[in-house]
Amino acid sequence: MHPFDVETLPAGPWRNGGGATREIASRPVGAEEFGWRASIADIHRDGPFSAFPGVDRTLTLLSGDGVRLTCAGEFDRLLARAGEPFGFSGDLALDAELPGGPCRVLNLMVRRGRWTATVDRVAGPVAPRTGHAGVLYVLRGRWQVGDHALTSGQGVWWDGNAEAPAGAVVPLSADAAALWADVVPTG
Incomplete structure (x- = not known):
């Protein structure tokens, strides 16, 4: 990530x-x-x-x-x-x-025809799926991904590699909210 x-x-x-x-x-x-x-x-x-x-x-x-x-x-x-x-x-x-x-x-x-995407507001743990690409953008609160703590205006993105990035992105505070963009190849 x-x-x-x-x-x-x-x-x-x-x-x-x-x-x-x-x-x-x-x-x-x-x-x-x-x-x-x-x-x-x-x-x-x-x-x-x-x-x-x-x-x-x-x-x-x-x-x-x-x-x-x-x-x-x-x-x-x-x-x-x-x-x-x-x-x-x-x-x-x-x-x-x-x-x-x-x-x-x-x-x-x-x-269109190569990728589709969904964007959701999330407040709980999320994990990229194998073959998907995407972005997590922190709206508020604190989040953790690997060794990185993220706050508002920060995030992570990942490529649609054959393997999903290890681990989930998890909220660290009760007020945590983020945008989760899941980008999926169509072919």
Whole structure:
């Protein structure tokens, strides 16, 4: 497992100037077209979201007063509760509105037909399964994975190796909550 701290991940500004992305992992490494990708996005202002044809996305609010995602004729969804995932097709042209100002989201993207993903809010022990990849992001409290203690804004990610990483990720405090993204190959 690969530990990370969001605040130490380099932030790359969006082309439209509306935010910045901190990449957690993108697989396969160095590939022109990712199979799956996890990142943290800081959304600074209202504006369009980039389309990602052939990709399924799950966005989860981490902090801020929310983000309203709209796609004409498809949906109008306000993500207002931290830790509540929302999945949608990356093929869609979306607009984002920030009713209460800037916010931060976890963005998980998987190449349709090659990977599927589920994102769940968890409060108990979780363990990666053999052949799966994924991310655990700590929302609050303290968690333990191997020799690493994790707190809010930290986490771990892992590749879909043939063997599951050893051990579970376990909560260490009564207020512990995390996002568990399970990324599964389809073929």
